[in-house]
Amino acid sequence: MKNIRLRKLKDLLATRWMLSLTVFAALLLVVIVVGLLNKAWPILTLQPLNRLLFSSDWSPMREEFGLSAFVLGTLWVTVVAMLIAVPLSILTAVYLSEYAPNSIRGLVKPLLDLLAGIPSVVYGLFGLLVIVPVVSDIAAALGVSSNGYNVLSGGIVLAIMVFPVVISISEEVIRTVPHGMREASMALGATKWQATKLIILRGASPGIFAAVVLGFSRAIGETMAVLMVVGNVARAPSSVFDPAYPLPALIANNYGEMMSLPLYESALMLAALVLLVLVLIFSVAAQVVLVRLERRYSLG
Amino acid sequence: MDRRVLEERFFKFLMMAATLVVVGSLIGIFVAIIWKGAPALSWSMITETPQGGYYLGKGGGVLNAIVGSLYLALGATALALLLALPVALFLQRDYIGRSRFATITRLSLDVLWGVPSIVYGAFGFIIMVYLGLRASLLGGIMALTLLELPIMIRGIDEVAKRVPQEMKEASYAMGATRFETTVKVVCRQILPGALTAVLLAFGRGIGDAASVLFTAGYTDRIPHSLLDPVASLPLAVFFQLSTPIPEVQQRAYASALILLIIVLFLSIISRIITRKLRKNVIR
């Protein structure tokens, strides 16, 4: 008979090891926030927070680190992206879950997974090759002068990147709405579309909302693809045909200079922290909604 | 009556159009990258490192980036798996299951999944400086491990959650300890799903640029130690794209196509493996 004490010892040691790793995993988010805060501290103590966040004066050489142009840049690109992505995603999700024949669904879903896995730089290259020239043509047709490196290009590329997230979550949420609702309304003589409207509006909208919010948070943090097509000019955009300079691009483009001025590094770390906080707010909001939904619909 | 039917037809049309746009953009990406990348791909492109400097040198290929990316992604994925598996298993009902600790941890990990990779790069940079490291393979692996960790933990967790409680009870009923049940039964049952999560994380690791930007450096050589800087395919695209020299640009296009092929390959492999490993009980 194998030694019981040895087996119990293995069990105990394994449990201790798993516990400590899990504590580490649970604390990781906190550690990252603290780490960034630590590095951003020098500039936070030197300049008031509202000047950092709301001033549009970004001149590192003169020690002016106003981030508002970048925050606005991020918001512009993200909003444009979501305006494009949300209607298209919801329409696609409804089609896939309610109307599409199994063959099409079986084809499109793996494609979406593939889309989700494509690296950011590849999207950026695609943006450069295809989107930027097209947008430049559109601008010319509208009589606006733009070389194509602007908010609209960034928004379009970002929208394509956000599709898989919003579509797959929305589709799942729609599918979990109980069949009873559909059948009941169709039994009363409604068309399939009317039944679908009811389902979306009533049953699935919190989940779809969460999917959109999650999409938002992904869009905010997306770095490389946007960087390559958005123009990177440190001024708040005033139209979709203006270039912008989102926060992630700011950090990515200037990491080399970080070494020279300690205050510069601090400012960039602050930018990263602001980015993290923005993403956090959206992420947590989405997660809370999703968890509530999971509890409502699943059997635990 | 007519109005309802018209409305339905209208929206049906919209929906199909939307789906077409989504699918079309994917196809567009493939077409564009293949169009530019295929002519750039050659045997020498994938077997040679850049000659004369990666930014200006006309000769050579992207072997530095291919090998570099593999080193980075394999290292990070292995390390992440080592850390993720115990955590994912610990989150199960056998251990801390429904406790608030588990809920908070899962929430925190879900948030981490959405954290932009550039933040991981910045944080990885902070750690590197703290440890006195320079931009290197090790630094890149550290940043990528952090990036992959939430993906892997939650991926494995989702599969492990689905293991039927009765199956575990059958093991307990025969006198197995919790550890034995977890290793001998749960791990077998989750194998295909866990592998999918690993491949997903690996794909993320090999394609990510922002996190390795500060931490891994770049070079035209193949690293010989963990402390050497290392090239990567995403950065190969990024750095070599804006050069005035066409041969260098070719390397960027080739890198992009190679990345795309890798992603496609991973996707197919993960489906094949999942199907092959379905020996277990599917309920």
Added chain:
Amino acid sequence: MDRNGPHISVRGLSVFYGDHCALENINVDIPRQRITAIIGPSGCGKTTLLRCFNRLTDLTEGVKITGQVLVDGEDIYNRSIDVTQVRKKMGLLSQKPYPLPMSIYDNVAYGPRLHGLNDGTKLDQAVERYLRMAGLWDEVSQRLKSPASQLSAGQQQRLCLARGLAVEPEAILGDEPTSALDPISARRIEEAFVELKTSYSIVIVTHILRQARRLADYVLFMYLGKLVEHGPAEQVLNDPKEDRTKAYVKGEIS
């Protein structure tokens, strides 16, 4: 250790899931090497009682257990007792067959390997012996290494029986072991039980009265968490003393 008295003795056992009382003050002796059937309407606590015998109730969150369960005279809920040893003494057959995610051979060998049997030949012999006892050997002897998931439900349940026997328990606990099976497989399992009772004490939970009539030597009738009546099968099933038992046996409550 007392090997002469009843195999399992329950003394003042009460089980609470949070505030809900699942079992209230159960007192009964389970006879040795007989088939005991626990019957009663759904929700009466029969499965809970069964799971107390091998301490599977420990795995439920928020459970509180008071009282004693004595196996061969020793209280298995005593702090100093090792729960894995308790479980080794009881083989469990669940309602739905749950083979482990491995080959047929490995399923049966799981228990013995856990408890230290590593010798290849001895394992082979053990696997064959228990598969024969469960009545499955002839059907699988040619494909022992193939995955257990490929067996039919009836075969899987017999595999689970073989698996449970392989840890060399003293008692076999069955939680509605045939209710998910087709009639032929169900009969096979019942035949196996009849053969096995010469060496093992068997306790089955069942909601099929006819099954209880066919198999049971001793019967426990439970209702709403209380043990209403127990005694020899003849008496409880044909001439019960309690009104509620009478009502159930006649099919009035279910």
